[in-house]
Amino acid sequence: MESIYTPMPKHRTEDFDCSIIMVAVTRAQTRTKCYEIAMNTPVRTAVRIWNTRTLLQYAESCMLKPDIGTAVIELEVAFSENTPFSLLTLRKCLQLMPNINDLILRLPSCSPRVTLSGLRFPSLQLVESNLLHRVMVPFIEQHPTINYLLLGPCEGGRRCPLHATSLDNVTDLRLPLGCLSDLANPSISRLHAFLTDQILSSSTILRTLRSYSSLYSLTVEFRNDDYDILCGISGLAPTLRKLRLLVQPSFQRRERQSRRAWNNTVIWARDLRRLQRLEELLIQVDNALVNNPRAEDEEEMLIYKWLSGRSCPTDDWTGSHIHPTLYHIGIWYYEVSYVSSIVSDWWKDVPRWCRRYQYEGQMSQDQFI
Numbered sequence: 369m370e371s372i373y374t375p376m377p378k379h380r381t382e383d384f385d386c387s388i389i390m391v392a393v394t395r396a397q398t399r400t401k402c403y404e405i406a407m408n409t410p411v412r413t414a415v416r417i418w419n420t421r422t423l424l425q426y427a428e429s430c431m432l433k434p435d436i437g438t439a440v441i442e443l444e445v446a447f448s449e450n451t452p453f454s455l456l457t458l459r460k461c462l463q464l465m466p467n468i469n470d471l472i473l474r475l476p477s478c479s480p481r482v483t484l485s486g487l488r489f490p491s492l493q494l495v496e497s498n499l500l501h502r503v504m505v506p507f508i509e510q511h512p513t514i515n516y517l518l519l520g521p522c523e524g525g526r527r528c529p530l531h532a533t534s535l536d537n538v539t540d541l542r543l544p545l546g547c548l549s550d551l552a553n554p555s556i557s558r559l560h561a562f563l564t565d566q567i568l569s570s571s572t573i574l575r576t577l578r579s580y581s582s583l584y585s586l587t588v589e590f591r592n593d594d595y596d597i598l599c600g601i602s603g604l605a606p607t608l609r610k611l612r613l614l615v616q617p618s619f620q621r622r623e624r625q626s627r628r629a630w631n632n633t634v635i636w637a638r639d640l641r642r643l644q645r646l647e648e649l650l651i652q653v654d655n656a657l658v659n660n661p662r663a664e665d666e667e668e669m670l671i672y673k674w675l676s677g678r679s680c681p682t683d684d685w686t687g688s689h690i691h692p693t694l695y696h697i698g699i700w701y702y703e704v705s706y707v708s709s710i711v712s713d714w715w716k717d718v719p720r721w722c723r724r725y726q727y728e729g730q731m732s733q734d735q736f737i
Contacts (some may be wrong), residue, residue: 437464574600598639637677
């Protein structure tokens with residue numbers, strides 16, 4: 369086949385296609401521009417890629433200037449659900465960043481199963497991804513160095529695809545609550561179990577699990593009418609020290625949603641005492657626990673009831689009826705928008721408890737425990 373760059377005969381010069389020269393010039397200009405971008409791209413250890421243009425630029429820059437890729441230790445790729453992207457470019461970019469320790473991937477749900485196939489990161493420690501569990505399983509199995517594993521929703525089915533995957537080295541785990549029953553008992557110290565639409569009761573699942581004897585910190589979502597949540601937690605993690613309880617709407621009728629686990633302070637206090645090493649508690653609630661959340665005296669009475677199980681508060685905050693190890697309680701009142709959130713921060717200040725401060729506005733659970 370004749371090359372497009374073959375000179376045209378002299379007697380046909382009037383038919384010469386000038387676009388050939390223009391294409392050659394344009395390609396040369398593009399290569400020059402890419403080289404300039406690569407040379408001007410700073411070498412960073414932490415990189416965030418949020419659109420396909422940035423992805424392409426980084427892939428090209430890493431090829432032209434390898435130091436850009438090898439320097440990356442923390443990488444976050446975050447695309448919205450409807451963002452079309454080149455899988456080939458993404459994989460090339462990842463291949464050129466072999467020293468990644470922390471990898472965060474938030475990709476469209478239609479991402480193919482081969483998204484991470486064959487990729488190797490010898491020093492990988494943290495993985496956070498919304499990819500389906502069946503996509504993540506081979507990648508997790510090829511990276512036994514992972515300590516922090518933060519996964520998104522499971523694709524469903526009778527068993528979670530992670531059921532046969534070893535998580536022996538994982539210390540921090542986030543995944544749907546329903547997947548816990550399919551896992552071997554890992555030696556994790558921090559667990560975040562979130563709800564999916566298929567789960568009606570968190571406490572029912574928690575009671576079916578074996579004890580996590582090494583669990584230090586637990587964040588768990590539960591329905592607002594799940595009255596046995598603390599009882600389920602005490603059986604799962606009797607030596608727990610840090611606990612975040614995040615309430616989610618119930619599927620029950622509205623008239624039943626006024627009943628909450630913490631409304632019966634006697635039972636609530638009893639179940640708290642089953643967690644004999646608990647030090648900090650943050651509870652996110654969807655309704656006011658007191659008439660006026662800004663009224664310190666009303667909250668103080670509630671805290672006393674939680675700690676003692678007594679309905680009539682006294683000035684005795686140090687007796688054996690008070691929870692022995694709790695020293696910090698955060699109450700997070702929130703609205704759907706999270707804009708009008710209020711968090712009351714209560715601390716043990718012998719001989720009693722005091723509210724040191726109260727936050728208002730948008731906030732994160734990680735600010736408190």
